[in-house]
Amino acid sequence: MRTAGPAGIAGTIGRQGSPSPLDAQEAAGILERTRASVDPELRRAVESLTGSMRRIARYHFGWEHADGTPATGNAGKAIRPALVLAAASALGGSQSVAVSAAAAVELVHNFTLLHDDVMDRDATRRHRPTAWAVFGDAGAILAGDALQALAQRLLAEDPHPASSAAAARLAACVIELCAGQHADTAMEKRSPEEVTLDEVLAMAEAKTGALLGCACALGGLYAGASEEGVEALDAFGREAGLAFQLIDDVIGIWGDPRRTGKPAGADLMARKKSLPVVAALASGTPAAAELAELYGLPYEAGELERTVLAVERAGGRDWAQSQAADRMSRAMHELSRAVPDPEAAGGLLALAEFVTRRSN
């Protein structure tokens, strides 16, 4: 029997919390088994590309170096495909029939990474130069376009009776991801005082929650879940995704760059309106005023510690952590609606806890 309920998760999300070794092990096992079953499908799909599109995709997935020689690869943790398979399992379906759907979701995720890096001018991902930094903007944009097409091709060629509904849902999700990313880039151009917490939360739900929700929903569709079940799975993934984003933003400020692959404080230096920052700015505290002053001007060397402290003193970190706990609590509620049997829900629960415990 699982004992981790909302209260337990809220308790372990704090900075002193440590993951239960058993849960962490379970999630690691699920992710490893997911990669073992989905990677061959993913590689087959990418290998069906030709020429430069294939080369850029191989590089992006970490399977090749920039010069085209093979690399040992670090294609990411495969959280989204794991959610597809775990959701299919939880609803009593077979994981093996949902492998194409899992690969399709991972292709969509990577298409958005390729495009987001171009728009955000991010030069590093997974400890390596981003695709646009190596192959140019056109290469990264087109390889992203090709991966979106590849995702839809996998579903269109999948004879499973749920594949059309899954394709429609994945396409609708892509549209939501685009709107979320555009809200994000538009937000960067506005002054910090103009941006509300509701806006950044809605943006984070579209940018991050939507695809995690879609992954769970696709697993449900492949397992023949009811419409209500599919919607509850989607809501579970969305809420867990929002918790994930909150924790990710916390890591972006207070995390260990050796573990995240990103320089600590980069978001603050770029004056990014991340969730803890917007919460801090909205706090009405003296620290909020200090932070607003700092954010009103471009970053200057040596200011990082002061900025981090201002966000912390204005309550940005505490807000983000309690908000993450709240989102996880909603996620658990949706999960119990979609999968009443706690035993069957175990895989999805372990994955949700895994993503929100990355800071530990």
Added chain:
Amino acid sequence: MRTAGPAGIAGTIGRQGSPSPLDAQEAAGILERTRASVDPELRRAVESLTGSMRRIARYHFGWEHADGTPATGNAGKAIRPALVLAAASALGGSQSVAVSAAAAVELVHNFTLLHDDVMDRDATRRHRPTAWAVFGDAGAILAGDALQALAQRLLAEDPHPASSAAAARLAACVIELCAGQHADTAMEKRSPEEVTLDEVLAMAEAKTGALLGCACALGGLYAGASEEGVEALDAFGREAGLAFQLIDDVIGIWGDPRRTGKPAGADLMARKKSLPVVAALASGTPAAAELAELYGLPYEAGELERTVLAVERAGGRDWAQSQAADRMSRAMHELSRAVPDPEAAGGLLALAEFVTRRSN
């Protein structure tokens, strides 16, 4: 009975040729009827977007001005959707069931225009500033991504038994379009002597022929055509598309900017390796040497006339026009395989002649 065979087409493609008023009228009628049946579906799809994605898409299609006020619109001639419907008709199918597929092809076409304009830094399309020039690169990239997703969503939600096969084929076509566009951008960075005619022809087939072929193939699929019939329709569209691109390149150098919406000679000023230019460079004539010298340096004011004349004297224009006639002849051969009854093939033939007669 139609009389226009390959010889007739080859004869009318020359610069002195004028379109048969009847054929031109027929094509204009087909395009008008296509817009009347496909536009509502296209608008419904675009209206399903929200916020900034919808606004950018409406602007791109010419339905709105940059400030959001309604525009009378110039969303293009709808050649690709017309090919879908005409192919369905030619194979004895109903046009009305293929309307979603026609709209999907038009959405894909417009997604590639949005992205190509970003990559090529083209600031004008259809006599208006391009979407990236108005809404920024991120807006145009994301609106393009959303239109690709919308195209696949239309097919995934279409209950027609051919919709999955159509979705798979359209996705494969997008992948080919991406490879073609990347070959094009990569080509621009190479010196003119390094680029072969075979390469530019292959690039033009991927960039332009593939989607026209796919449009015809989708019409065939929706009409229940045999596998051979679908492939012949695809080949027909590809060859006609290549003829179209050849003529388009000719217009880009010798056409009337008031009709094309692009400044005359812009391709030459940008040192674009268009088909007539590469043919001219490969001709081994004194004019080729002059052209190579001009192309070896950035464009300088006043050089346009000399450059145009060099391409012409080196045979670039004649080659492009006879190559276009040759491609149209192959297109006719494929069409007769796919649709043996000339009466039934009339619509497709009129459309193919229309696109290759734009210079007149």
